[in-house]
Amino acid sequence: MEVLISELKQNVVKLNGKYNLDDEFLDNLYSVYPFNRFEYIISHLIAEKILSLEQYLEIRNAYLRRNKFLYVFEITAPRTFGEAWAQRHLNELIPELDRPSKDFDKNYTGQYDFWYNGISIEVKASRAVMRKGGGTLLEKALSSNSRHGFDMNFQQIKPSCAKVFVWIGVWRDTIRYWVLSSDEVKNNKYFSKGQYRGNVGEGQLWIKDTNIKEFEKYLVPPREILETIERKAK
Known part of the structure; x- marks a missing residue:
């Protein structure tokens, strides 16, 4: 989880404050499964073309490998x-x-x-x-x-x-x-x-x-x- 959070934060910086994605906001974000703070961040990054679909899939696959249990x-x-x-x-x-x-x-x-x-x-x-x-x-x-x-x-x-x-x-x-x-x-x-x-x-x-x-x-x-x-x- 620490690696994923770090990767996403590095990409959020590239939005230059266009959206409020700080920890306080995300901690209070109302979520219902399967929608959560990570989906919220990633959708913004893809919409703004900070992440391509290929890059997202790389992040996803790496996360699955790190968290297989x-x-x-x-x-x-x-x-x-x-x-x-x-x-x-x-x-x-x-x-x-x-x-x-x-x-x-x-x-x-x-x-x-x-x-x-x-x-x-x-x-x-x-x-x-x-x-x-x-x-x-x-x-x-x-x-x-x-x-x-x-x-x-x-x-x-x-x-x-x-x-x-x-x-x-x-x-x-x-x-x-x-x-x-x-x-x-x-x-x-x-x-x-x-x-x-x-x-x-x-x-x-x-x-x-x-x-x-x-x-x-x-x-x-x-x-x-x-x-x-x-x-x-x-």
């Missing part, structure tokens, strides 16, 4: 994101993962998400959003190269309930995967036990702009996730 931030219900989207996404990447049942594990009671060759796997997901300021998830969504501080909160983690954990981090332009053994989760200095009173052994972990480099050793490209799961389970 922005739709994930439109999911507002935590359970829909954390369970429905995240689990489906990982299963699409790795169709070898099975949905657990007592047929695989007689002790299974819903405590983990996937099963693979005797390995219980728990999936957690979070999105990179701007730490400061208000607004919706969509408005606070960050790109992987953003300089803004961000928080990613992985909640309700129970290291004793699975052998391997796959954490999915979503930015506007990329998705990253961290694979950790249960011991690596339990012993991580950022793992905070006791997220909710009475939930013994359950905690949460924050990945932030200030500590994300410490998790690079757990980063795995999509094609190596299954191999890493097998290795971490040993």
Whole structure:
């Protein structure tokens, strides 16, 4: 979003004040989907021949490339994101993962998400959003190269309930995967036990702009996730 705003502002200057397109006016512009401040600016730029159709399409395509996972931030219900989207996404990447049942594990009671060759796997997901300021998830969504501080909160983690954990981090332009053994989760200095009173052994972990480099050793490209799961389970 920052890149798009910067590009449009550079072009608005070329109008030499012919139209009122300052931030205060645009912040108060009455809009109804699909019409918004960006459509309003772009229509003026095209009408005044500041932007050609070809240039507009270049801006549009570049924006789509930079924001190919922005739709994930439109999911507002935590359970829909954390369970429905995240689990489906990982299963699409790795169709070898099975949905657990007592047929695989007689002790299974819903405590983990996937099963693979005797390995219980728990999936957690979070999105990179701007730490400061208000607004919706969509408005606070960050790109992987953003300089803004961000928080990613992985909640309700129970290291004793699975052998391997796959954490999915979503930015506007990329998705990253961290694979950790249960011991690596339990012993991580950022793992905070006791997220909710009475939930013994359950905690949460924050990945932030200030500590994300410490998790690079757990980063795995999509094609190596299954191999890493097998290795971490040993």
